[in-house]
Amino acid sequence: VSIQDPASPRPRRKTAISGDRPATDSAGPEAARRAVLDKNTPSRTFRLPNGKTMTLSTDRVRAKPAVTPQISFLLGQNAIGLGLWGLLAPKGVNRFLGLTNSPQRTQALFGAREMATGMALFSDPTKALVLWARVAGDVFDIFLLRSLTRPHNPKRGNAKLALGVVLAVTVLDVVAAARMTTVRRNGQGAGS
Amino acid sequence: MKAICWQGKKDLRCEEVPDPILQDSKDAIIRVTSTCICGSDLHLMNGFVPTMCAGDVMGHEPMGEVVEVGAEARAKGLKVGDRVVVPFQMICGECEQCQAGNFSVCQVTNRNADLARAFFGDTTAGLFGYSHITGGYAGGQAELMRVPFAATTVIKTPSTGADELYLFLSDILPTGWQAAKFAKIKPADTVAVWGCGPVGLFAIQSALLLGAQRVIAIDDVPERLAMAAGLGAEILDRSQAKVLAALKDMTDGHGPEKCIDAVGIEAHGPNPLLELIDRAQTALKLETERPVALREAIMACKAGGIVSVPGVYAGLSNMVPMGALMNKGLTLRTGQTHVKRWSDDLLRRIEQGEIDPTFVVTHTVPLDRGPEMYKTFRDKKDGCIKVVLKP
Numbered sequence: 001v002s003i004q005d006p007a008s009p010r011p012r013r014k015t016a017i018s019g020d021r022p023a024t025d026s027a028g029p030e031a032a033r034r035a036v037l038d039k040n041t042p043s044r045t046f047r048l049p050n051g052k053t054m055t056l057s058t059d060r061v062r063a064k065p066a067v068t069p070q071i072s073f074l075l076g077q078n079a080i081g082l083g084l085w086g087l088l089a090p091k092g093v094n095r096f097l098g099l100t101n102s103p104q105r106t107q108a109l110f111g112a113r114e115m116a117t118g119m120a121l122f123s124d125p126t127k128a129l130v131l132w133a134r135v136a137g138d139v140f141d142i143f144l145l146r147s148l149t150r151p152h153n154p155k156r157g158n159a160k161l162a163l164g165v166v167l168a169v170t171v172l173d174v175v176a177a178a179r180m181t182t183v184r185r186n187g188q189g190a191g192s
Numbered sequence: 193m194k195a196i197c198w199q200g201k202k203d204l205r206c207e208e209v210p211d212p213i214l215q216d217s218k219d220a221i222i223r224v225t226s227t228c229i230c231g232s233d234l235h236l237m238n239g240f241v242p243t244m245c246a247g248d249v250m251g252h253e254p255m256g257e258v259v260e261v262g263a264e265a266r267a268k269g270l271k272v273g274d275r276v277v278v279p280f281q282m283i284c285g286e287c288e289q290c291q292a293g294n295f296s297v298c299q300v301t302n303r304n305a306d307l308a309r310a311f312f313g314d315t316t317a318g319l320f321g322y323s324h325i326t327g328g329y330a331g332g333q334a335e336l337m338r339v340p341f342a343a344t345t346v347i348k349t350p351s352t353g354a355d356e357l358y359l360f361l362s363d364i365l366p367t368g369w370q371a372a373k374f375a376k377i378k379p380a381d382t383v384a385v386w387g388c389g390p391v392g393l394f395a396i397q398s399a400l401l402l403g404a405q406r407v408i409a410i411d412d413v414p415e416r417l418a419m420a421a422g423l424g425a426e427i428l429d430r431s432q433a434k435v436l437a438a439l440k441d442m443t444d445g446h447g448p449e450k451c452i453d454a455v456g457i458e459a460h461g462p463n464p465l466l467e468l469i470d471r472a473q474t475a476l477k478l479e480t481e482r483p484v485a486l487r488e489a490i491m492a493c494k495a496g497g498i499v500s501v502p503g504v505y506a507g508l509s510n511m512v513p514m515g516a517l518m519n520k521g522l523t524l525r526t527g528q529t530h531v532k533r534w535s536d537d538l539l540r541r542i543e544q545g546e547i548d549p550t551f552v553v554t555h556t557v558p559l560d561r562g563p564e565m566y567k568t569f570r571d572k573k574d575g576c577i578k579v580v581l582k583p
Contacts, residue, residue: 029287029299029315040215041303054306058245061330061338062197063207065246069200122475124202185205185563187194 068179069125071172075134076121078169079114086111097148097162098155113137131177138170194583195249195334196562201239206560209249212330212338214262220270220342221260222278226355227332228253229562229579230280230363231389231456232504234570236323240457240474240481241506243307243324252280252320253362254332255355261342268343276346278332278339279531280363281317285344296528301341302327311507316528333562335583347535350543356580357542360394360549364578365538367529368394368454371502372402374525375450382406384439384448384492385425386485388416390552390578391502392454396425397547404450408442410435412460415575419551430461439492449497451489456503459484473510480507490517490524501526552578559583 043057086093090107094100099107117137120130145166148159195209212221230253235241237250255277261270270276283290284300301318302308308315308325318340321331330337339345349358368391377383383399385392388411399407400423409420412431421427428438439447459482461467470482489499490513499522517524541547554577557565565579 030305032284032287032300040213043303054310055304056307056324056328057303058324058328059249059330061195061209061212061249061334062245062247063195063199063205063209063249066199066203066205069203070246073200119475125200126203183205187206187208187560 066183068176068183071176072121072125072131072180075131075169075172075176076118076125079118079134080122081118083111083113083115083118086114096155096158097145098153098159099148126180128177128180131173131180134173135170135177138166138173141166142170193335194559195330196251196559196581198236198244198248198250199246202237204237204250204563204566206562209247209330209334212336214260215338216340217262217264218341218343219262220258220265220339220346222254222256222276222332222337222339222346223259224254224256224332224335224337224583226255226359227251227334227559227581227583228359228362228364229333229566229569229581231391232322234566235457235504235506236321237566237570238458241323241325242311242480243328245324245328248321248323248328249330249334250321251331251333252322253359253364254278254320254334254337255349255359255362256337258342258346259336265343270343270346274346275349275351277349277358277361277535278320278337278346279361279366279535280322281319281528281531282329282339282341282345283317283532284341290344293530293533294527295530295532304328319528333559333581335559347532347539349539354550356550356553357548358539359580360390360552361531361535361538361542363529363531364390364552365394365547365549366531366534367391367502368396369398369534369538370527370529371395371452371454371500372398372404373534374500374527375399375452375498377402377404377450379403380405381450382408382443382448383450383452384408384410384428384489385420385452385454386410386459386489387453387455387503388413388420389454392416392452393419393423393552393577394549395452395454395502396420396423399450399452400424401541401546408439408448413572416572416577419577422551435462435488436492443494447492447494447497449494451493451497451499453485453489453499453501453503455485456501457481457483457505459486462488470510479510481505481509483509483512487511487513490522493520493522495520496522498523498525502529553580555579557581 040060041057045053045055086107090104093107117134145163149156193211197207258274281296282301283295283298287299289297296317298317302315304324304327305315311325318327320329381404383404385395388409396407407425409425410428411417417427473479559581562581568576569579
């Protein structure tokens with residue numbers, strides 16, 4: 001069982017997979033409940049930090065989990081983090097990349113851009129248009145970062161690192177945008 | 193078979209899933225003939241209810257025909273061909289809570305009871321298509337569904353009559369009814385109902401049936417207010433008036449004796465600034481819901497009155513006026529609906545023509561149009577009040 005919501009508690013360590021039931025009560029409702037967990041019920045038992053165990057079950061009747069919405073949601077969270085960096089510490093961004101003549105408001109604009117797309121995807125990860133807008137922003141960032149990897153920049157190592165990260169994120173943005181654009185929700189959208 | 197599946201926040205798809213099988217002798221398999229989109233499905237879609245997992249089958253308001261029955265369910269009288277409504281909760285009928293009529297907190301049917309205890313301090317019943325806190329059971333927005341504890345769970349209906357006549361026994365009709373019953377309505381009472389969605393409309397209808405002198409319906413969607421007026425309620429358009437002041441004016445300065453919050457988690461208002469504050473807090477996980485209607489209901493209610501809450505809440509609410517609740521001596525009554533506590537009475541009233549629940553249906557579409565209808569329902573477009581899906 002994969003619990004998707006970040007607010008839900010995440011058991012720390014898996015100890016057994018189905019069949020190994022936790023011994024909390026020996027009779028009554030607990031026993032009756034355990035009796036309905038059969039071999040067709042996908043279940044996992046976890047050990048909690050306090051030493052107790054927790055069994056989580058799901059239903060065998062379920063669709064193949066789609067990956068794109070999770071990627072889109074994570075891209076949104078990542079963008080919010082970058083947005084906060086740009087908005088709250090524009091000097092820090094300049095220092096990290098070796099930008100000596102860039103005004104702070106340029107970095108603040110970068111932060112605002114990331115924050116806007118991040119919030120949009122955080123509230124609705126299915127927004128393909130926002131994902132494509134991110135791709136456009138990525139292209140701009142790649143050209144900018146490429147210029148910062150030249151030998152005259154003493155922080156070119158950081159710029160190369162940032163360029164690598166942006167390239168990786170761009171790949172995710174393009175894949176998520178393309179798949180979110182083409183997903184069909186009326187019976188033919190499985191697994192995208 | 194096809195089913196409406198949750199694949200992430202605001203991402204629903206009609207997809208192929210494995211057919212259900214009998215997994216226990218108490219099970220039955222139902223061929224779903226009609227199923228609905230509920231307001232609380234919107235909370236699931238929008239990510240307000242934790243522990244939804246990608247691939248989960250949605251839906252908890254189905255009805256259909258029994259096509260396969262386990263041995264124990266058969267021994268208890270359920271047979272192939274029976275026409276049944278499937279309540280949103282499954283019940284064992286034998287535990288302490290079921291014996292007390294508190295079916296929505298059955299102690300046996302939630303197979304993820306440990307998780308429910310972690311969230312709520314005790315377990316709830318297992319619910320269909322309603323996150324893993326309530327058991328992670330596949331829901332009824334599908335062509336087929338497995339019903340555990342089938343003989344004790346389902347409501348048998350007459351073999352004649354449109355599905356829509358009985359379908360809402362699965363959830364929204366008994367939910368509106370329970371809201372009114374929990375309010376302990378007396379003949380001189382004024383009852384204010386926040387939200388004129390399907391549950392609110394049934395709460396209004398129930399309050400009037402149970403003898404309320406006046407019912408005030410509060411909403412800002414014209415077609416919903418018109419429907420409430422058609423049932424006999426006075427209407428309070430919250431887009432045109434300040435709710436608390438208007439209610440005081442309408443009730444000699446004291447407020448309604450009974451207040452029903454049929455809105456729940458995702459309320460709007462009362463003004464853009466306060467709504468923005470709630471939205472920011474939910475985004476930052478400082479609270480999990482926007483309890484605007486609950487706050488207003490508590491503030492509006494006459495001292496010594498009852499606030500009944502059928503609206504769904506999932507986690508933590510900020511700025512709920514506990515001082516008003518305590519100092520006015522209000523009684524707060526809430527809970528998921530104990531469907532089977534009310535279903536016999538409601539079925540009888542439907543058969544006698546006293547209640548015709550079909551008035552709420554505005555859209556009937558094939559199952560594979562479910563994902564788009566979720567958005568139509570959420571955005572209140574096209575006069576949408578209740579969507580029935582036909583698998």
